[in-house]
Amino acid sequence: MKSTEIRRKFLDFFKDKEHHIASSASLVPIDPTMLLTGAGMVQFKPIFLGKTKVDYTRAASCQKCVRTTDIDVIGQTGRHLSFFEMLGNFSFGDYYKREATEWAWRVLTEEFRIEKDRLWVTIFETDDEAGDLWRDKVGVSSDRIVKLGEADNFWSAGPTGPCGPCSEILFDQGEEFSCGKPSCAPGCDCDRYLEIWNLVFMQYNRDSDGELHPLPNKSIDTGMG
Numbered sequence: 043m044k045s046t047e048i049r050r051k052f053l054d055f056f057k058d059k060e061h062h063i064a065s066s067a068s069l070v071p072i073d074p075t076m077l078l079t080g081a082g083m084v085q086f087k088p089i090f091l092g093k094t095k096v097d098y099t100r101a102a103s104c105q106k107c108v109r110t111t112d113i114d115v116i117g118q119t120g121r122h123l124s125f126f127e128m129l130g131n132f133s134f135g136d137y138y139k140r141e142a143t144e145w146a147w148r149v150l151t152e153e154f155r156i157e158k159d160r161l162w163v164t165i166f167e168t169d170d171e172a173g174d175l176w177r178d179k180v181g182v183s184s185d186r187i188v189k190l191g192e193a194d195n196f197w198s199a200g201p202t203g204p205c206g207p208c209s210e211i212l213f214d215q216g217e218e219f220s221c222g223k224p225s226c227a228p229g230c231d232c233d234r235y236l237e238i239w240n241l242v243f244m245q246y247n248r249d250s251d252g253e254l255h256p257l258p259n260k261s262i263d264t265g266m267g
């Protein structure tokens with residue numbers, strides 16, 4: 043499948059689910075806390091924070107991104123990039139975890155036809171709600187749902203701003219990509235279990251003192267590589 047088809051299938055899927063399709067925003071954001079656009083959610087940040095009102099509550103985009111936070115590992119792994127395009131769907135106080143998990147699974151397994159038995163799911167260690175949804179509503183078997191801590195499964199765009207627990211979907215590239223350690227499993231630092239999509243359940247705003255405040259509305263922010 044070509045990258046053009048991947049973009050098209052993704053955006054068509056979410057357009058069909060009544061999402062506003064937004065163009066990729068400038069790499070230089072209108073946000074004094076960021077130097078470069080590093081995620082699809084950046085252009086929607088004022089909406090998540092309740093500072094800007096728009097006439098839609100769902101959006102999807104294919105955003106050009108530049109990332110520098112992990113620049114020291116670029117070139118050393120098969121999965122870190124400085125420039126890339128991020129596919130994402132967003133809910134601004136509209137749908138939440140249930141739709142986000144179900145739709146992500148459908149996009150991967152039905153639109154992109156990725157074999158289910160190569161997919162794994164990670165959740166934040168205390169987020170039983172997400173675990174239950176993956177198991178009971180989406181149908182992922184319990185042994186494919188892995189709980190990880192804050193470093194892996196709590197997302198924020200920077201030291202301040204919207205954030206929340208997240209759930210990642212990983213693609214098992216196969217044993218030949220493994221570091222070979224007996225402990226190699228989802229969450230390992232090697233390339234075997236490749237994170238292809240992160241679903242962020244955005245529910246807090248972190249202030250400059252590091253305190254978490256509930257957002258006006260629980261929202262969804264996703265990013266797929």
Ligand SMILES: [Zn+2]
Nearest residue numbers: 221226230232
């Ligand atoms: Zn490994």
